[in-house]
Amino acid sequence: MPSSNQGIVLSLISHTNVGKTALARTLLRRDVGEVADSAHVTVVPEAYPLIENDGFTARLWDTPGFGSNLAKLAKRLRSSKNPVGWILHQVWDRNRDKSLWCSQEAIKNVQAEADVVLYLVDASQPPETVGFVDLEIEIIEWIGKPVLVFLNQTGQPDQDRDAKNEQAWRDHFKDRDIVKNVGILDAFTRCWTQEHHILKQAANVLTGDRKRAAKNLTQAWINRNLDIFSQSVGTMSQWAKLALTDTEPLVKQGLADKLRQLVIRAERNQDLDRIQEAMYQRLADNTATTVNELISLHGLDGETATKLAQTSRDELTIKRDIEESLIASVGGAVSGLVAGLSADLISGGMTFGGGAIIGMLLGGATTFALARGYNLTQTQNNSVRWTESHFMTQVKFVIMLYLAVAHYGRGRGAWQDPVNNPARWETVVDQEIEKNQKRLSELWKRGSSASGSATLDAHLTQFFKESLKRILNQLYPDSIDLFKSGHRTK
Numbered sequence: 011m012p013s014s015n016q017g018i019v020l021s022l023i024s025h026t027n028v029g030k031t032a033l034a035r036t037l038l039r040r041d042v043g044e045v046a047d048s049a050h051v052t053v054v055p056e057a058y059p060l061i062e063n064d065g066f067t068a069r070l071w072d073t074p075g076f077g078s079n080l081a082k083l084a085k086r087l088r089s090s091k092n093p094v095g096w097i098l099h100q101v102w103d104r105n106r107d108k109s110l111w112c113s114q115e116a117i118k119n120v121q122a123e124a125d126v127v128l129y130l131v132d133a134s135q136p137p138e139t140v141g142f143v144d145l146e147i148e149i150i151e152w153i154g155k156p157v158l159v160f161l162n163q164t165g166q167p168d169q170d171r172d173a174k175n176e177q178a179w180r181d182h183f184k185d186r187d188i189v190k191n192v193g194i195l196d197a198f199t200r201c202w203t204q205e206h207h208i209l210k211q212a213a214n215v216l217t218g219d220r221k222r223a224a225k226n227l228t229q230a231w232i233n234r235n236l237d238i239f240s241q242s243v244g245t246m247s248q249w250a251k252l253a254l255t256d257t258e259p260l261v262k263q264g265l266a267d268k269l270r271q272l273v274i275r276a277e278r279n280q281d282l283d284r285i286q287e288a289m290y291q292r293l294a295d296n297t298a299t300t301v302n303e304l305i306s307l308h309g310l311d312g313e314t315a316t317k318l319a320q321t322s323r324d325e326l327t328i329k330r331d332i333e334e335s336l337i338a339s340v341g342g343a344v345s346g347l348v349a350g351l352s353a354d355l356i357s358g359g360m361t362f363g364g365g366a367i368i369g370m371l372l373g374g375a376t377t378f379a380l381a382r383g384y385n386l387t388q389t390q391n392n393s394v395r396w397t398e399s400h401f402m403t404q405v406k407f408v409i410m411l412y413l414a415v416a417h418y419g420r421g422r423g424a425w426q427d428p429v430n431n432p433a434r435w436e437t438v439v440d441q442e443i444e445k446n447q448k449r450l451s452e453l454w455k456r457g458s459s460a461s462g463s464a465t466l467d468a469h470l471t472q473f474f475k476e477s478l479k480r481i482l483n484q485l486y487p488d489s490i491d492l493f494k495s496g497h498r499t500k
């Protein structure tokens with residue numbers, strides 16, 4: 011342990027308007043400075059404690075951006091014996107020559123404060139089109155502080171495109187010894203699993219006490235994020251427990267009778283509509299509470315809009331129009347199979363959420379129930395609960411919501427519900443659910459039995475912990491060590 015407070019200093023540096031202040035907000039989980047889409051919004055450098063642990067501190071400087079006018083000085087700078095000294099001793103008027111004044115402030119900051127420079131580039135443009143980057147890196151090179159390049163403005167995560175982008179920028183900087191690493195850290199769409207790379211890479215380029223500090227703080231950063239991960243897993247497990255154990259009583263007749271009536275009359279059943287409506291309402295409320303907890307755990311501002319309740323319902327309801335056309339195609343088969351199927355339902359062994367096709371093969375009533383958009387099945391006690399397949403859909407839905415929160419950077423502003431998700435998330439989550447069919451099926455069975463539900467919490471926690479780790483590891487293979495190294499990953 012150090013005798014007094016020791017630490018490391020990281021300076022966020024970039025061309026103006028690239029996103030330094032936005033990234034500072036994302037990393038600090040608070041709204042520091044001012045973020046706006048125009049040049050020279052930040053004009054005064056400011057330092058913030060990024061993390062403290064065991065008497066070590068990492069400080070993060072947000073600085074004014076390099077201005078466009080700097081490039082005009084390139085010839086003068088390159089021919090000067092002491093270009094940095096020349097810039098630092100110029101007197102520029104803060105208001106009249108704002109661009110050069112801001113550039114000077116950034117250079118001063120690198121020289122006087124930084125142990126490591128975090129140089130941001132706007133990766134929405136290919137490296138060869140952003141001429142000023144070379145001059146800016148050259149100036150930092152003259153000062154001699156190690157540089158970690160981070161790409162932002164990369165848009166929604168896309169593994170293939172991001173890897174290509176990263177490689178293009180790595181190639182661009184390959185002859186710059188001062189550039190020690192190139193990675194992605196978008197202030198809007200980064201995942202928390204990527205953040206510790208800043209401190210880890212800093213430890214790689216520092217030496218002595220500072221290296222020791224950076225290593226200690228990397229672990230502290232990981233542990234803090236893993237604590238949030240554990241709490242998120244707990245929140246999601248509680249959500250799933252409510253979904254699994256939620257029931258609604260069937261007032262007069264059993265479900266089978268109601269279904270039989272449905273088939274005979276070929277119309278919607280008001281009782282079932284009311285029951286399903288109540289169940290959906292509770293599911294939507296439960297989901298909104300969970301998302302709000304996740305938002306707050308991840309240091310974000312804002313909350314899920316009430317419109318999520320509607321979105322989640324739409325997503326989770328079997329699409330009626332598709333199913334209606336299916337039912338039209340099976341026609342007479344429906345009524346012919348009703349009797350046998352009802353018997354199955356009464357004996358308690360039948361669920362009808364396995365999908366329209368399976369339902370169609372098994373019998374008309376099942377198909378019919380699906381066609382009318384009911385996702386309920388009967389319990390032993392003349393009440394209904396969500397079907398197994400619907401529960402699986404719910405799990406996918408909540409995992410996708412978790413991923414949206416895990417990627418949402420505070421620099422982007424207050425939380426907004428996702429409109430669409432990256433295709434890769436969908437694929438990875440689908441595969442994970444597919445692989446866990448049996449496990450989810452066991453969880454679903456536990457939800458309805460008194461003996462099973464006693465240990466439901468532990469089983470759900472285990473499921474979400476393992477599945478989310480696997481999903482995040484697949485999305486971010488570079489961060490695979492994260493879950494191994496944390497002290498709270500047991």
Ligand SMILES: Nc1nc2c(ncn2[C@@H]2O[C@H](COP(=O)(O)OP(=O)(O)OP(=O)(O)O)[C@@H](O)[C@H]2O)c(=O)[nH]1
Nearest residue numbers: 026027028029030031032046047050051052075197
């Ligand atoms: N898509 C995307 N936009 C970003 C990101 N970071 C910042 N922005 C946007 O880019 C603009 C500039 O962001 P700032 O954080 O103010 O940039 P800055 O580098 O601090 O700018 P100055 O202080 O003026 O030098 C704002 O409109 C941000 O919303 C990012 O990671 N992704």
Ligand SMILES: [Mg+2]
Nearest residue numbers: 030031051052
């Ligand atoms: Mg700024």
